[in-house]
Amino acid sequence: VRLDDSGVIHPAELIQRKRDGEELSAAELTELVLAYARDEVPDYQMAAFCMAAYFRGLTAAETHALTEAMVRSGETVDLSQLGRKVVDKHSTGGVGDKTSIALGPIVAACGVPFAKMSGRGLGHTGGTLDKLESIPGFRVELGREELLAQVRDVGMAIVGQTADLVPADKRLYALRDVTATVDIIPLIASSIMSKKIAGGADAIVLDVKVGHGAFMKTLDSARELAAAMVELGRHAGREVVCELTDMDQPLGHAVGNALEIREALDTLAGEGPPDLAELVLAASGHLLALSDLGVDEAEGRRRAEEAVRSGAAREVYDRWVRAQGGDPDPDVLPRAAVVEPVPAPEGGYVEAIAAADVGLAALHLGAGRATKEDVVDHAVGVVCLRKRGDRVEAGRPVAEVHARDEESARRGVAEVAGCYRIGLVRPEQRPIVLDVLA
Amino acid sequence: VRLDDSGVIHPAELIQRKRDGEELSAAELTELVLAYARDEVPDYQMAAFCMAAYFRGLTAAETHALTEAMVRSGETVDLSQLGRKVVDKHSTGGVGDKTSIALGPIVAACGVPFAKMSGRGLGHTGGTLDKLESIPGFRVELGREELLAQVRDVGMAIVGQTADLVPADKRLYALRDVTATVDIIPLIASSIMSKKIAGGADAIVLDVKVGHGAFMKTLDSARELAAAMVELGRHAGREVVCELTDMDQPLGHAVGNALEIREALDTLAGEGPPDLAELVLAASGHLLALSDLGVDEAEGRRRAEEAVRSGAAREVYDRWVRAQGGDPDPDVLPRAAVVEPVPAPEGGYVEAIAAADVGLAALHLGAGRATKEDVVDHAVGVVCLRKRGDRVEAGRPVAEVHARDEESARRGVAEVAGCYRIGLVRPEQRPIVLDVLA
Numbered sequence: 001v002r003l004d005d006s007g008v009i010h011p012a013e014l015i016q017r018k019r020d021g022e023e024l025s026a027a028e029l030t031e032l033v034l035a036y037a038r039d040e041v042p043d044y045q046m047a048a049f050c051m052a053a054y055f056r057g058l059t060a061a062e063t064h065a066l067t068e069a070m071v072r073s074g075e076t077v078d079l080s081q082l083g084r085k086v087v088d089k090h091s092t093g094g095v096g097d098k099t100s101i102a103l104g105p106i107v108a109a110c111g112v113p114f115a116k117m118s119g120r121g122l123g124h125t126g127g128t129l130d131k132l133e134s135i136p137g138f139r140v141e142l143g144r145e146e147l148l149a150q151v152r153d154v155g156m157a158i159v160g161q162t163a164d165l166v167p168a169d170k171r172l173y174a175l176r177d178v179t180a181t182v183d184i185i186p187l188i189a190s191s192i193m194s195k196k197i198a199g200g201a202d203a204i205v206l207d208v209k210v211g212h213g214a215f216m217k218t219l220d221s222a223r224e225l226a227a228a229m230v231e232l233g234r235h236a237g238r239e240v241v242c243e244l245t246d247m248d249q250p251l252g253h254a255v256g257n258a259l260e261i262r263e264a265l266d267t268l269a270g271e272g273p274p275d276l277a278e279l280v281l282a283a284s285g286h287l288l289a290l291s292d293l294g295v296d297e298a299e300g301r302r303r304a305e306e307a308v309r310s311g312a313a314r315e316v317y318d319r320w321v322r323a324q325g326g327d328p329d330p331d332v333l334p335r336a337a338v339v340e341p342v343p344a345p346e347g348g349y350v351e352a353i354a355a356a357d358v359g360l361a362a363l364h365l366g367a368g369r370a371t372k373e374d375v376v377d378h379a380v381g382v383v384c385l386r387k388r389g390d391r392v393e394a395g396r397p398v399a400e401v402h403a404r405d406e407e408s409a410r411r412g413v414a415e416v417a418g419c420y421r422i423g424l425v426r427p428e429q430r431p432i433v434l435d436v437l438a
Numbered sequence: 439v440r441l442d443d444s445g446v447i448h449p450a451e452l453i454q455r456k457r458d459g460e461e462l463s464a465a466e467l468t469e470l471v472l473a474y475a476r477d478e479v480p481d482y483q484m485a486a487f488c489m490a491a492y493f494r495g496l497t498a499a500e501t502h503a504l505t506e507a508m509v510r511s512g513e514t515v516d517l518s519q520l521g522r523k524v525v526d527k528h529s530t531g532g533v534g535d536k537t538s539i540a541l542g543p544i545v546a547a548c549g550v551p552f553a554k555m556s557g558r559g560l561g562h563t564g565g566t567l568d569k570l571e572s573i574p575g576f577r578v579e580l581g582r583e584e585l586l587a588q589v590r591d592v593g594m595a596i597v598g599q600t601a602d603l604v605p606a607d608k609r610l611y612a613l614r615d616v617t618a619t620v621d622i623i624p625l626i627a628s629s630i631m632s633k634k635i636a637g638g639a640d641a642i643v644l645d646v647k648v649g650h651g652a653f654m655k656t657l658d659s660a661r662e663l664a665a666a667m668v669e670l671g672r673h674a675g676r677e678v679v680c681e682l683t684d685m686d687q688p689l690g691h692a693v694g695n696a697l698e699i700r701e702a703l704d705t706l707a708g709e710g711p712p713d714l715a716e717l718v719l720a721a722s723g724h725l726l727a728l729s730d731l732g733v734d735e736a737e738g739r740r741r742a743e744e745a746v747r748s749g750a751a752r753e754v755y756d757r758w759v760r761a762q763g764g765d766p767d768p769d770v771l772p773r774a775a776v777v778e779p780v781p782a783p784e785g786g787y788v789e790a791i792a793a794a795d796v797g798l799a800a801l802h803l804g805a806g807r808a809t810k811e812d813v814v815d816h817a818v819g820v821v822c823l824r825k826r827g828d829r830v831e832a833g834r835p836v837a838e839v840h841a842r843d844e845e846s847a848r849r850g851v852a853e854v855a856g857c858y859r860i861g862l863v864r865p866e867q868r869p870i871v872l873d874v875l876a
Contacts, residue, residue: 015618043481044484044485054457055493178482
């Protein structure tokens with residue numbers, strides 16, 4: 001431990017040693033993170049440290065220490081008094097990802113407590129919280145006691161991450177965002193996992209998205225991130241399974257907050273888009289296998305399917321939404337003033353849908369936030385009626401734009417049309433779940 | 439030019455492109471530096487940029503742009519109204535370096551105007567300004583008009599760098615100092631050369647120190663820095679020669695402010711230590727060859743030797759010191775209360791004197807500043823009576839410690855004794871000037 005006698009670290013020295021490729025001790029990294037959270041290490045030193053870490057990487061031991069310090073920088077949620085193994089799910093974010101909103105009620109309907117803390121999105125569409133807030137009355141801010149009581153009574157909760165949870169991550173992420181140090185796999189892994197660990201769940205299913213609409217563009221980088229996160233979770237005593245899933249095209253059809261709630265409800269009714277339904281059921285199977293039900297993944301999946309078929313999952317959804325102050329009736333969800341079809345420019349097969357660009361189109365329609373101050377329009381978005389491999393006829397709609405006015409609809413139609421690549425040969429099918437790390 | 443239409447830069451994007459190994463345009467670097475100087479780019483982004491530059495380097499074109507922007511960030515000195523080619527000299531700093539104090543009067547005595555702006559030292563002993571301030575009454579702060587008048591009347595001036603000169607460098611250097619981004623050769627070169635260019639001289643002799651007591655530890659890295667500085671000077675229309683000189687042992691005998699002034703005076707009297715005298719004469723020869731005298735280096739050196747022999751250089755020294763308010767009589771220089779010899783532990787030859795450690799010993803005696811707030815004791819220091827290759831007898835003094843009290847002298851003697859390595863074989867002689875880049 002290279003702290004001096006008083007336990008004080010010398011940040012410039014730590015930066016230099018990381019810069020020179022040395023491994024820092026756990027004590028050094030812990031103190032660096034905690035001192036940063038206490039505002040005793042300035043942003044400029046942390047920025048230099050992150051850039052050195054970009055070039056030199058962080059070892060597994062360094063990443064553990066960093067993650068543990070992140071968790072220790074704030075409060076943690078204690079779910080142990082529920083007396084049950086509580087499960088959680090996290091995705092690295094993509095376009096049209098409403099998985100948790102369908103998955104939570106399914107898992108809870110199978111008798112497994114589900115507690116998820118979620119952030120707000122900055123980007124194409126909102127995060128899970130923004131999607132839920134398109135439900136009139138829905139409250140995402142619950143106190144600790146409320147959260148526990150709701151998980152006990154209803155079986156599940158999805159709430160906003162409170163400010164006292166992992167404050168070091170909040171500060172560090174904001175810094176990385178403006179210093180070109182976001183794409184550092186150990187830092188991404190520790191940012192995600194510190195929040196999951198502080199959130200208190202015993203078992204976590206992770207979903208690393210791969211492809212055009214995801215942060216990870218290649219399967220290799222996604223696998224690296226997945227391995228780092230699984231390792232961090234295990235090290236902290238959590239059971240973790242990580243799926244790598246396709247984000248080359250949007251997930252399901254709907255991209256936009258209320259539109260995605262409707263699609264989650266379709267999925268709970270057994271009528272969701274095939275890729276979304278498959279992802280929800282596969283992830284549910286993994287979560288039930290990690291739970292205290294004592295079932296394997298195949299039995300878990302069977303029970304998840306049964307919860308959909310029987311309507312039990314939808315019943316949990318209704319109780320959950322009501323518990324958080326919302327109205328579960330899909331008819332009360334906001335609708336966009338203008339719905340405009342996007343015609344196929346030619347006939348053939350959909351070869352690809354540029355997911356990130358669909359996300360951008362939704363952002364431009366008002367479905368997301370370009371800056372923290374932007375207000376999300378819950379009604380607007382894009383519906384990709386045709387997906388990769390689907391046959392289309394020239395002039396027939398491949399998608400719909402849901403817009404607040406004609407002008408914005410017109411621009412949206414042009415943007416979405418540009419996202420579709422149509423060819424004469426049907427592309428090979430690709431499964432939604434590309435790989436699973438357990 | 440990747441500025442947007444309004445000419446605004448996006449620092450995070452510039453950081454990312456540098457991180458990814460791209461070359462930035464001159465316009466981008468210029469705006470980055472000027473915006474940083476205007477406090478519109480925060481320290482944390484500049485720190486990340488510098489660390490990216492540590493790993494990716496800066497191209498020659500980028501270094502030019504950076505240097506020009508540094509110069510443009512503040513005021514510059516216009517010496518053209520003197521109607522003469524004005525010369526300057528800069529060293530990268532070492533232990534016992536009092537070269538400029540002897541060289542200035544020699545060059546001026548040969549009829550070449552010499553104008554040097556100097557900084558204060560942070561480290562073993564003070565900088566040139568601190569050494570000069572050991573002369574009772576000496577003022578280092580001159581206004582622009584005073585500076586011009588003095589160079590015109592006396593032939594030379596050595597003054598403090600004003601705060602309005604290259605303010606971007608001041609801010610950037612302070613940041614690099616605490617973010618492990620000091621040792622980046624293009625940034626060192628641009629820091630030094632931007633100040634030299636802003637200082638207004640037409641021709642500059644640079645002295646890059648190499649070895650234990652220098653920032654550059656190897657001849658290769660010194661050569662790289664030298665080449666970068668010569669290139670920057672040329673690009674800015676200055677004539678530049680760069681010497682690489684030995685700093686494996688202290689330069690001359692004296693290390694400490696008033697002690698070094700005395701040694702500079704000895705050198706002006708033709709009685710300086712051989713290495714110092716050789717360095718002063720060699721550098722003077724280069725400066726005179728760059729001047730408007732129209733002489734070559736050999737003739738320049740001959741004239742420098744003559745200025746010493748005739749006493750003309752010492753006369754200029756006296757006039758110069760008086761012009762800046764000081765008393766040129768060496769007897770008025772402060773003397774330390776305690777002078778203690780450092781005995782040789784064994785007989786033989788001095789194999790090496792660890793220059794950086796001699797510097798540290800002088801710092802501990804009070805001759806330098808560990809922090810900006812420390813007050814320099816001008817009287818104290820170390821005199822290395824024996825240098826590399828000298829024969830020593832066991833128990834006879836190899837050095838003297840000049841201290842403010844017995845306690846501090848005792849510690850100083852032990853420290854300085856530890857700096858000497860004595861062996862049985864006389865080491866090979868090494869010239870003081872290792873190489874010259876012109």
